[in-house]
Amino acid sequence: TGTNRHTASYISGEICDVIDSLESEKVVALVTDDASNMQAACQMVTCKFPHIATIGCAAHGLNLLLNDRMRLKTLEKVHQTSREVIKHVKRTHVVAATFQQxxxxxxxxxxxxxxxxxxxxxxxxxxxxxxxxxxxxxxxQETVILEDLKGNKSARQAVLDEDGFWKPLRSCLELVTPISSAITELESDKALLSDVPEVLHSIKTEVITKLATST
Structure with missing residues (x-):
């Protein structure tokens, strides 16, 4: 039911039913996110099927990594300013129409x-x-310089600020792209567990390279 479908007991029961339908000896691993109910459900499943290993979802872990990275002050500022600019354009009718033109x-x-x-x-x-x-x-930039569209001063200043906004935005993009690309790759239906080490190594290599060459 809607009430119990998120409990560990219900989830483990559903998982066990699927494992039984596949023949348990053919199942060697179970991949889930790190939600508390999923972790508890995994423990119940492994009690019934001790040979099955439980593994955290790599894509979910990378989402958490990206979340932590975006809490860095420099990246957080870029993110907040970017949201402000986008909201200003999308939610102000005259600005949105001019921008589209x-x-x-x-x-x-x-x-x-x-x-x-x-x-x-x-x-x-x-x-x-x-x-x-x-x-x-x-x-x-062509939109915000128009005299009659100068409503949001901070958004306008950001769009016109090469050193204070656009350069940090490019640097931020270079640091988050390897992770977001990896998330997309690992969320694919074709992704394999064996892909994970190579993907993580690629992230590390790309980020280290970007940090070494960033100014």
Missing amino acids: KQESRDGKGSSTTLKLPSKTRWGGVTLSLQSLLRNKEAL
């Missing part, structure tokens, strides 16, 4: 990139959000 003038009708707000729970979307801003940089 600038987009179409530069990119052609139907070819422009929509500004995207990231999800509050899935941090992989922060990369798409920052990319959408960067791809619309010129259209945004």
